[in-house]
Amino acid sequence: xxxxxxxxxxxxxxxxxxxNKEGVIRAMVESLRAAGQFRGADLEDIIRAILxxxxxxxxxxxxxxxxxxxxxxxxxRLVGTVAVSHKGIAFDSLDGEPVYVFVLLISxxxxxxxxxxxxxxxxxxxxxxNFVRALRGATTREEIIALLDRAEH
Amino acid sequence: xxxxxxxxxVVITNPQGFHMRPMAAFxxxxxxxxxxxxxxxxxQSVNGKSILDLMLLxxxxxxxxxxxxxxxxxxxxxxxxxxxxxxxxxxxxxxxPSI
Numbered sequence: 001x002x003x004x005x006x007x008x009x010x011x012x013x014x015x016x017x018x019x020n021k022e023g024v025i026r027a028m029v030e031s032l033r034a035a036g037q038f039r040g041a042d043l044e045d046i047i048r049a050i051l052x053x054x055x056x057x058x059x060x061x062x063x064x065x066x067x068x069x070x071x072x073x074x075x076x077r078l079v080g081t082v083a084v085s086h087k088g089i090a091f092d093s094l095d096g097e098p099v100y101v102f103v104l105l106i107s108x109x110x111x112x113x114x115x116x117x118x119x120x121x122x123x124x125x126x127x128x129x130n131f132v133r134a135l136r137g138a139t140t141r142e143e144i145i146a147l148l149d150r151a152e153h
Numbered sequence: 154x155x156x157x158x159x160x161x162x163v164v165i166t167n168p169q170g171f172h173m174r175p176m177a178a179f180x181x182x183x184x185x186x187x188x189x190x191x192x193x194x195x196x197q198s199v200n201g202k203s204i205l206d207l208m209l210l211x212x213x214x215x216x217x218x219x220x221x222x223x224x225x226x227x228x229x230x231x232x233x234x235x236x237x238x239x240x241x242x243x244x245x246x247x248x249x250p251s252i
Binding site for chain 2: 115
């Protein structure tokens with residue numbers, strides 16, 4: 001699995017406005033809905049599920065990166081999107097620092113293996129400081145898509 | 154003092170695998186010890202104090218991981234980390250849609 005297999009290109013959010021945790025998650029999930037990845041009626045339920053997961057422990061794993069996620073039966077394959085904030089957003093990260101790069105994942109109910117492989121793939125890309133720096137500097141969807149394509153090994 | 158690393162194999166029993174919440178708990182617990190903590194799967198070895206590293210393992214249910222702990226508090230660290238990995242998810246966690 002590669003990041004471009006599950007990141008929905010049309011749903012990438014290149015420039016998040018200043019907001020809070022819920023605002024980031026809402027913007028990303030709405031962007032996936034606008035890209036036709038699930039029924040509109042499921043929007044609020046998905047946002048709620050992701051926020052509930054955050055309540056159990058922030059997915060802000062440090063280094064300016066967060067990976068909000070949930071399982072949800074509205075998708076039949078794992079879908080994700082990427083968002084970038086240039087100012088950084090408070091996300092209760094484990095290192096207490098703001099988050100600049102977000103990767104949001106929605107997994108089908110019974111495919112834990114796919115979710116784990118997506119996390120592996122996200123890690124392979126995000127462990128590269130140059131890649132994260134480049135993402136943080138990107139201002140358009142096209143730039144982010146080009147970076148994701150280039151990051152594939 | 155014996156500096157040889159302590160090794161222990163652990164099989165992941167959680168149906169969701171070794172996913173992000175237990176990874177975060179593992180990395181935070183490992184970071185409380187002075188000893189180095191390595192976790193390996195089929196020869197791939199990562200730093201047990203880093204969530205980003207642990208994500209590389211993609212360890213589904215049934216995967217065997219090897220913990221390798223070395224340092225002054227190695228035995229305490231190993232015991233605590235093995236215990237954490239063997240703790241089954243609570244009933245609430247198991248029934249939650251969250252992962």
